[in-house]
Amino acid sequence: AQRVTQPEKLLSVFKGAPVELKCNYSYSGSPELFWYVQYSRQRLQLLLRHISRESIKGFTADLNKGETSFHLKKPFAQEEDSAMYYCALGTYSNYQLIWGAGTKLIIKP
Amino acid sequence: DGGITQSPKYLFRKEGQNVTLSCEQNLNHDAMYWYRQDPGQGLRLIYYSQIVNDFQKGDIAEGYSVSREKKESFPLTVTSAQKNPTAFYLCASSTSGTGGQPQHFGDGTRLSIL
Numbered sequence: 001a002q003r004v005t006q007p008e009k010l011l012s013v014f015k016g017a018p019v020e021l022k023c024n025y026s027y028s029g030s031p032e033l034f035w036y037v038q039y040s041r042q043r044l045q046l047l048l049r050h051i052s053r054e055s056i057k058g059f060t061a062d063l064n065k066g067e068t069s070f071h072l073k074k075p076f077a078q079e080e081d082s083a084m085y086y087c088a089l090g091t092y093s094n095y096q097l098i099w100g101a102g103t104k105l106i107i108k109p
Numbered sequence: 110d111g112g113i114t115q116s117p118k119y120l121f122r123k124e125g126q127n128v129t130l131s132c133e134q135n136l137n138h139d140a141m142y143w144y145r146q147d148p149g150q151g152l153r154l155i156y157y158s159q160i161v162n163d164f165q166k167g168d169i170a171e172g173y174s175v176s177r178e179k180k181e182s183f184p185l186t187v188t189s190a191q192k193n194p195t196a197f198y199l200c201a202s203s204t205s206g207t208g209g210q211p212q213h214f215g216d217g218t219r220l221s222i223l
Contacts, residue, residue, distance in 0.1 A: 009149065032208060032209040034211060043214050043215060043216045043217070044199065044201075044214040045214065046211045046212075046213075049211060086151060086152070089208070090207070090208030090209050090210070091207075091208045091209065092207050092208065092209045093208075094207075094208045095140075095157060095159060095165070095207060095208060096154055096157065096167070096208055097208050097212060098208075099151045099152040099153075100151055101149060101150060101151040102149075102151050
């Protein structure tokens, strides 16, 4: 079965420290992986997807098929990064996105 | 401002009452989705529609109903059969109904019981 696991419900780091939000997935085929972010009082929005290989707001995520992971990283956290982050798995053989439970990121000043 | 519009922002339901949540998109997307968001549980799919006049149940469809008569509209009815309707409801759309496409979200509707 397809599954996405975000092991941390809450992650708290100091401003300027590196951030890594973990995402592990289970799927035997070729996955499409996404990170979504929900800032306070804003709508859920796409942060990045693995096929674009972009860096958005300083965040990057690399798909590691061997470890079935898609961790989100940022070298220096900023206070405005505080938000809820969701990892999602999609496949072209399925019409759904499979969502992780989310990680709440708090950046302390 | 293009995108997805959900209304109302807040909704209250009385016992035994059906309520309908509105979702409209002007992105010309074929696929639309309804999710329920509860604290600590992420997003759970209620219904999805790949094209007009077609929709499928998601993981938690019991107590909910939808229609897709127009491409831009996908209303969700929370029926009295849904015994625990208090939640945040999110509508989304994507260019096609495959999991490989990113989804765009509305601002959500918060439903509470009176």
